[in-house]
Amino acid sequence: MEKNPTIENKILYNKTSALVKRKVKTAKKEKWTKTCENLDLRKDGAKAWSLLNNLNGEKRRKNPKPLSTGDETIVEDQKKSKSLQQVLLLC
Known part of the structure; x- marks a missing residue:
């Protein structure tokens, strides 16, 4: 795009960027769904609490x-x- 700053290249760049964003969003949703489905609170309680603490930002390291x-x-x-x-x- 930097070498050929034409309108066609800009359109192609925007379409490709949008496609990548959609794929990343879909992959994140699938990963979250899989994580929730595989969570068994009867035997993986520690894993569930660890996930919850990570979501809350507890014990986050600070610079x-x-x-x-x-x-x-x-x-x-x-x-x-x-x-x-x-x-x-x-x-």
Whole structure:
């Protein structure tokens, strides 16, 4: 498309993109249906709770946030710890 930016190529690109989106959506629905059908609460209770917790976003890992001091941004855990210790010692 970038090499030949014609209207026909744009139409073909849009049709192909729409087809891919539909296929992905259908595949996701099929996977979800299969997952729900295979879930047996009588013997796979832990699996069901795990699925529920994943859907709720519980226990989701978060990227560590940098610590900003007056003049610098600290990313490493040890430096963050030392900086916080200094602040606590000043209090």
